[in-house]
Amino acid sequence: MLYGREREQERLRELLDAARDGSGGVLVVRGGPGIGKTALLDWAAGLDAALVLRGGGVEFEADLPFAGLSLLLRPVLGHLERLPAPQRAALAGAFGLGPAAAADRLLVGFGVLSLLAEAAGDGPVLCLVDDAQWLDSVSADALLFAARRLGGEGVALVLAARDGEFAAPGLAELRLSGLADADAARLIEDGLDPGVRHRILAEAQGNPLALIELPRVAGDEPAAAGGLSERLLAAFRGQVDGLAEATRAVLLVAAAEDTGDLGVVLRAAGAQVGDLRPAEQARLVEVSAAALRFRHPWCAPPCTTVRRSRSGSRCTSRSPPRCRGPRPPTGAPGTGPRPPPGPTTTSPRPSRAPPGRPASAAATARPRPPTSAPHS
Ligand SMILES: Nc1ncnc2c1ncn2[C@@H]1O[C@H](COP(=O)(O)OP(=O)(O)O)[C@@H](O)[C@H]1O
Ligand SMILES: [Mg+2]
Incomplete structure (x- = not known):
């Protein structure tokens, strides 16, 4: 249930109405952490579009070219064959559906535009892209390129990003401030x-x-x-400190590994799904049949903090895994100073990892497959 935000909801409705009338456009939703960007996109996903595409930047895929686009466009790849051959080849190569082609950014941009326009042939398409500040640069460039040319294509694009990140010059912006x-x-x-x-x-x-x-x-x-x-x-x-060691061990792996794949996380931690229940009850994570995600990106950093053992000595590992956990949050909500330095990036090995198993998913981390959902 969204409180307030009537004006913002109206802007989004208007954007979709424009797409329904055969034009289209883009809106960049901005605001600090926790201000409600994801919640607003969640609400927009329920609007009456012929097709809603959802995707977003994932912090740990920011260096993987095309990661963002592949998340967003997967449901419409069936339209690829209708694209002009050079655009089709550029996108097919990028998504591993054809021979790898040298990434021609212009062709990729045109390809994204054409693909969205094709998808809008059956009615207005609403694209919701969260955490745009974490998009890989190829995906961000292509989306911005397409965004500037959406008029007349029947596509409404909403990009949510943090203040001061994800430069999108010239695009209409909607800034979220605090609730009344x-x-x-x-x-x-x-x-x-x-x-x-x-x-x-x-x-x-x-x-x-x-x-x-x-x-x-x-x-x-x-x-x-x-x-x-x-x-x-x-x-x-x-909240994290109040949890049992076994639960913290799973959270540590989840924060460091970030596939969002429940099976991967549990295997890497040598844990059972029941170990996560207290974290669910504390509303730090949401767990479904196959996925685990932090309820908000800010829930993850405390899970990677080195904790002192009962004897008071610092928990260490002889060869600690490199923690790829979330960077310390940036961009304080409100007007307060920036957050303190984030948690240490050297994490203890989860204590429950059985011998012979990787103690941290960082040891087994793979780039997230393009099916994964964004984590915030
Ligand atoms: N207008 C609102 N009314 C009620 N709850 C909200 C509203 N906006 C955000 N929330 C809740 O506040 C929390 C943080 O919002 P979120 O959308 O995750 O922030 P952001 O994406 O900007 O970091 C979430 O639990 C969300 O459901
Ligand atoms: Mg968010």
């Missing part, structure tokens, strides 16, 4: 001590993630010099 007071008051949980509630409402500045998470650390005094981002990270860190 009345909406914030509806979102914050009931039953808080009135003083605490008042303080959190002031501190959160309408940031929905903060409104949801800060009550969990409501007993804490506000950090004297800390901003909202520190408080949020502390909230997530507190």
Whole structure:
């Protein structure tokens, strides 16, 4: 349930209406972490388009050319054969469906435009691209190229990105600010001590993630010099610290490995799905039959923090896996200072990894296959 955002919802409806009328366009949704970009895209996915394509940048695939495009365009690859031969060859080579071709960015850009236009032959297409700041550069360039030429193609493209990242000059922008007071008051949980509630409402500045998470650390005094981002990270860190060792071990692997593939994560951690239940109950992760994802990108960094053992000595590994876990979050919500330095990038080996098995998925990490969903 979205509180507020009526104006933003109206902008998105108008964009889709334009596509329905045979024109089309693009909107870049911007805002800091937790402000509600993904939630707005989730809402938009329910609009009445003939086809909704969803994709996005994945932090650890930012160096993999075409990773973003392959996520987004997979459902419409059947239209490839209708593209002009050079565009078809460029895209087919990029997606491993034909002989590898030297990536000609112009042809790829035209190919993306043509593919979307073909897909819109049956009705308006809505493309929702989350976390555009993490798109690989080839995908970002191609999408921006196509975005500037969408008028008349029946395609509405929405790109969500953090403030100050993912330059998209000349494209229409919609900046998400904090929720209005009345909406914030509806979102914050009931039953808080009135003083605490008042303080959190002031501190959160309408940031929905903060409104949801800060009550969990409501007993804490506000950090004297800390901003909202520190408080949020502390909230997530507190939840992780409260979990049993076995659960933390799985989360460590999940944060470091980031395929989102439940089986891969459990095997790498030598764990059972039941070990994840406490993390689900703490609303740090969402677990489905085959996938595991952090509820918000900011839930992951605390999971990679080195923890002290019961004896007080620092947990170490003789050859610690290189942690490919999330970089420390950047871009503080609200006006607080930037977050503190992120968690260490040297992680302990999950204690439950059985002999002979990789203790960290970092040891087995492969580029995520193009079917995986973006993680935020
Ligand atoms: N308008 C809203 N009303 C209610 N909950 C919201 C709203 N916007 C965001 N949320 C919730 O706040 C949290 C953070 O939002 P999210 O969309 O993940 O932020 P972002 O993608 O900008 O980092 C999520 O749990 C989301 O469901
Ligand atoms: Mg998001």
